[in-house]
Amino acid sequence: MLQANLNNLPSALHPILKHNWEQVSSVLETLDNIPEQFAEDLSRVLTGSNFVAEQFGRSPEILPSLLNSGDLYSSYHDNQYQESLNNLLSVVETEEQLHQAVRKFRQREQTRLIFRDLTRASDMRNTTRELSWLADACVEQTMNWLYDQACERWGTPTGRHSRKPQRMVVLGMGKLGANELNLSSDIDLIFVYPENGETEGSKKCLDNQDFFIRLGKKLIQALDNTTIDGFVFRVDMRLRPFGSAGPLVISFDAMEGYYQEHGREWERYAMIKARVMAGDQEAGAELMQILRPFVYRKYIDFSAFDSLREMKEMINREVRRKGLNNNVKLGSGGIREVEFIAQVFQLLRGGRDARLQQRELCKVLPVLPEAVGMPQQASDELMEAYEFLRNAEHAIQAVADKQTQELPIDEQEQLRLAYSMGFDSWEGFTESLENYRNNVRIHFADLIAPSEESEQDEQGCEDQTWLSLWNDDLEEEHAVEILNEQGFDDAAKAWELIDSLRQSRTVKMLQQIAQERLLAVLPILLRETSQVENSTETLGRVLQLIQAILRRSAYLVLLAENPVASQQLVKLCSASNWFSEKLTKQPILLDELIDPNSLYSPPNKEQLNSELRQQLLRIPEEDTEQLMDCLRYFKNAHSLKVAASEITGALPLMKVSDYLTWTAEVILEAVVDIAWKIMTEKHGSPQKSAGVPCNPDFIVLGYGKMGGIELSYGSDLDLVFIHDSDPNLFTDGDKQIANSVFFTRLGQKIIHILNTFTTSGQLYEVDMRLRPSGNSGLLVSSLKSFSDYQNKEAWTWEHQALVRARMVAGDTQLQQRFEEVRAQILSLPREKGKLLEEVAEMREKMRSHLGSKNSSNEENPVFHLKHDRGGIVDIEFLVQYLTLLNAQQYPELYEFTDNIRILDAAERTELISSEEAETLREAYKAYRAVGHRQTLQERSNTISDSEMKDMRQAVACIWEKTMQ
Structure with missing residues (x-):
């Protein structure tokens, strides 16, 4: 038996197998009918492990026990x-x-x-x-x-x-x-x-x-x-x-x-x-x-990079001092580096992504591509390297049951290790080992690269100039001179801003580690800020943000570690005070600046929906507070991204509104789901008819900007809730309530989730005044009640609002029935004179109450983009008037709810000329674009009366012509 197994073994390993076989020979003699497979396996094990041979020899009962019990192969x-x-x-x-x-x-x-x-x-x-x-x-x-x-x-x-x-x-x-x-x-x-x-x-x-x-x-x-x-x-x-x-x-x-x-x-x-x-x-x-x-910190913890680098440098020094390059665990490209890569992401993002809160490395590595954007190839290569290195570690330790990860230097021991790993030669083994270790080195260097001394030398002098403003007690005149030389447009004001932060109590009370992190990022931000046109104004915004994150200095590490993020920050703060205020209030959003590809390449609605669902799935359904925080982070992150895209011109106006509206829609869908689960768990399902539960027979209608797919930053949501159940029936749970009560509470729960201010802010402000009978009406109406109200009691302005109404969340079957009701209402025959009078009267009432005349003066006349003559509302009312007057003849007028496509339909049906349609479309888009810019600079919708005069006059002329 021994000889047969020696024939399959490199001759240099024969002495090992012979010696270990002798130790177990007496035990083998007691065994009956040794299976051929076991004999081959035993030969491999005795070649690879002296420890096993010693145990079989010292405790003869072990081998029969393992074989007879079946434990050896189970x-x-x-x-x-x-x-x-x-x-x-x-x-x-x-x-x-x-x-x-x-x-x-x-x-x-x-x-x-x-x-x-x-x-x-x-x-x-x-x-x-x-x-x-x-x-x-x-x-x-x-x-x-x-x-x-x-x-x-x-x-x-x-x-x-x-x-x-x-x-x-x-x-x-x-x-x-x-x-x-x-x-x-x-x-x-x-x-x-x-x-x-x-x-x-x-x-x-x-x-x-x-x-x-x-x-x-x-x-x-x-x-x-x-x-x-x-x-x-x-x-x-x-x-x-x-x-x-x-x-x-x-x-x-x-x-x-x-x-x-x-x-x-x-x-x-x-x-x-x-x-x-x-x-x-x-x-x-x-x-x-x-x-x-x-x-696991709630915020994105970029201090992980810094401390991991320090730990790695400490281990590198130990490797060099003790000569551990042949160590498969601690050496370059070894097991420890794979562990570091997983751990840095666990600490970095684990507080916000439960998938990373796992102990097992083999479970963490596969989720990194989806969780943190690691290339799939990198994840696969790290996993393969880790398995190979761990198997090598086991083969080394199996020899004598000793805690070592050192590659052997004795030729016979090298061949033994290669054989245990399935290689014919030491050279074959080391070639594969080096390939795996090299992959680990590359991925580790990509993630946690040491600071390059050459780069430090190049920027050293410039950084010292910036740091002298902070560290040295400069005379104001000298400091202003430095800032002037560096390109600040108001050097005196810039020095005032820097010195104010420098002398602040917050800075003076910082711990040493936070001081060091601040000094690491200041030169980067000051250098970037000096290069923008409105440098001093931008500096004020950037330093305001720095003030906000000083006590959470991991964010300083983020900016120091990611020059691209620092560049984006300065660029966007320069263009938008709204943007800088958003970041100052919620520094956690700084994480979104890291990857410019995702920052300027917004997802479509399906991708938004998938992303939000995945985030919510990681949170227990009963943890409403955490669900609300998740929704708010999602909304704020995507508002930030779309603002960045608009500021840099990466997205045109229409796409910006699409993106903001899609974001609101997927959030509303999620909020309805959350509220529905809360209510049904407590009260059971409402009944559509006796014994037939609603599924869910509930929809949310969006009006105004939401309905017209024209949301802007900070827009509130004009919503109406509709259900389709028998109000006289009850829910089927243990705590039964009437259907009408259920849906009212469901609506209240939805509004609560949207309206409530948390530490992450508010999701959306909700306006429910467009529901039947306004604030005096029911919070949630049945579809029948809604239809009856629209047919019998609604004012003309309410039918105008219906032009821009659409379902934005809820049951698709009920959506079809709502659209039938909407089509029927909008297609009602209307007497032109009366309709014209009512629309014009409402328009004049809005202009007198909301137009700029209330705040203007003769010296500095202004124009309100929305409410003044020739503004946005004139275009909206024109569109609504044309739709209500002609929908019976031209149903394509109410096919869509956004003004641009309704104008397209009005042009196709020759209700207005192509020139008029084009004028109205271009004016509408131009007004909204200016409105967006005003919002991003935190300014009102009022501009100088000298701006956009030709466009305003053209719109006013079309109004006068049409509304005669």
């Missing part, structure tokens, strides 16, 4: 180690027996895992997962046994306030926490207990902390001490609060206080992988919830 389920070890320890009576039993258990299972890994009966992920389960079981079952003994001796630890028995919580850190333990890893643990108090049930009481420290020491001894039977796991407790200088076990309150007051950046990285792996699972889950804000 995967374990997640609780199998726990059950097996619990059974073994149930008959243990002394600590000495405990130590022996748990060690023998570990050696058997470790041998099985190495056998399965080297034969590839188990892949890397399954091996690391089972190793972690093995560690969980050894810690859990050993601690349970020791806890019972400790309670008998010292009493049961009891909470001072809760009066409940206390159990220890064991946090697994690092690879153990992530269920990614390697074949010969130590285990990083933190011991915690829920509540202070004393033990009860013993003559001598102990403080809970004293009890758990004693328990913790015994647990470490039971696992870590090396006896004649070996060890279980090497235990490392240095990740606990205050490290080796801190107490071995602390309470939840002390743990929370430590991370709030003393938690360092590297501890955040460590806590990403923290998991309650043993002890009181329920209490442990509460602890992890308490610690979560320390790890």
Whole structure:
């Protein structure tokens, strides 16, 4: 049998296999009918692992046990180690027996895992997962046994306030926490207990902390001490609060206080992988919830780049000092760099994307393309490299069960490693290894590139000039001279702005790290700001934003790390005060500046809908507050993007309004869904007819700018709610209410979600005055009531409003029925003289109340874009008049709700001439474009009377001609 297997092995490895085969030969002689496949597998394992050979020789019972039980060729389920070890320890009576039993258990299972890994009966992920389960079981079952003994001796630890028995919580850190333990890893643990108090049930009481420290020491001894039977796991407790200088076990309150007051950046990285792996699972889950804000920040945390770079540099120095280039974990392109890449995105965006709040690297890497825009190829290459490197790490450690990641230097050992990895030669293995490591290096460098000294030298002198304004106590005259030389249009005012921030209490109270981050970004922003036309005005806007983010200095890192983002910021603040105000109020939106491609290439409605749905799916349905914050961030981010596109000319006016309207529509759809779920969970579904639930038989109508697909920045939403159910029926839930009450509350819930001010602001201001009977009418009308009102009671101006009404959210079947009602109302025959009189009268009333004459003066006459003669409302009323007068004959007039396409229809039907239609279209677009610019500069809709005179006069002439 041996000879047959030697024939399939490189001759240089024959001595290893012969030696190890001899150690197990006596055991093999006791086995009957050894399967050929097992003989081949055993040969591969004995070639790759001296440890397995030693265990089979030292404990002859292991091999028959593994073979006869089928464990050698079977995967374990997640609780199998726990059950097996619990059974073994149930008959243990002394600590000495405990130590022996748990060690023998570990050696058997470790041998099985190495056998399965080297034969590839188990892949890397399954091996690391089972190793972690093995560690969980050894810690859990050993601690349970020791806890019972400790309670008998010292009493049961009891909470001072809760009066409940206390159990220890064991946090697994690092690879153990992530269920990614390697074949010969130590285990990083933190011991915690829920509540202070004393033990009860013993003559001598102990403080809970004293009890758990004693328990913790015994647990470490039971696992870590090396006896004649070996060890279980090497235990490392240095990740606990205050490290080796801190107490071995602390309470939840002390743990929370430590991370709030003393938690360092590297501890955040460590806590990403923290998991309650043993002890009181329920209490442990509460602890992890308490610690979560320390790890994952709500805002985009760009300090992750800075601290990761520092950590990487520290490791690089260690690699150079200790010569670790041959280390598959710590060396360049090694396992650690893959972990860093995943962790930087977890800390960067994990607070806002729950998909990144996972411990397992193998689960994080695949979601990076969708979550953070990493190229799919990069994600795939990193995953492949990680699996190869982890397999190499296991093959290295399988030889002697030693914790090492060093590539061997002995030729025979090199060939052994290559053979275990499936290669015929060391050269073949190292070529593949280098390819994988090179891919990791490239992707790591792309993400966390070290600062280039040459680039620093080039900009050093210029940066020092800018920093002298901040660091040196310059005379005002000298400072103004510097700013003047650098191109500021009002150097004196610019110095006043800089000095004001420099002398502010906020700046003087900054911690050192925030000071350093501020100094890193100031030269970049000052340099960019000096190059725009309105440099001093822009400087004021930029420094206002800096003032707002000083206490959240991770945003300063974002700007320092992303020169493109800084350039975009200055460019857009220069063009728009609205833009800078938006960022100042919500700095979290700075994240949107990073990628100019997404900033200036807005999505279509389907993409917007998909993006919002994906974001909402990551939030528990019952967490209304978080859902509302998500909606607000989505709206603000896309408002910012469309503003950037309009400012830079990347989008024309019509596309800007489309984008803003689409954004509102997908938000409304989501809000209706959220409100519907809240209401139906509480009251059940309303009934369309007896026994037939609504599905949902509810729509939201958009009027005005929303209906006309003409939203601008900050537009409110003119909405009307319609349902189609029997108001006399009731919902089918436990807490039944009348259908009419249900839909009224549904409408109120929708308005609440839209209107409420949160820390992220308001979604939209909602105006419901266009519903039947206005503010005195029902909040939600049935379609029949709506139809009756429009036919019998509505004023002409309400029919005018209906011209721009359309469904913007809700049930598509009810939409069809609404459109039939709308078409019927708009197609009613109307007497021309009466219609003309009523439209003109309403127009004059609006002009007298809202036009510019109320605020103008003779010296500086002004023009109100919307309400003055020849303005936007004249065009809208013309369109509405033509539609109401002629819709019976020309149904294409009410096919669309936007003014431009209605004008197109009026031209095609020859209700107005082509020249008139073109004049009205161009004027309408021009007025709206100016209105948008006014909004972005936070100015009113009033401009100088000298502007746009020819256009206004042309519109007024068409009005006079048509409305005779």
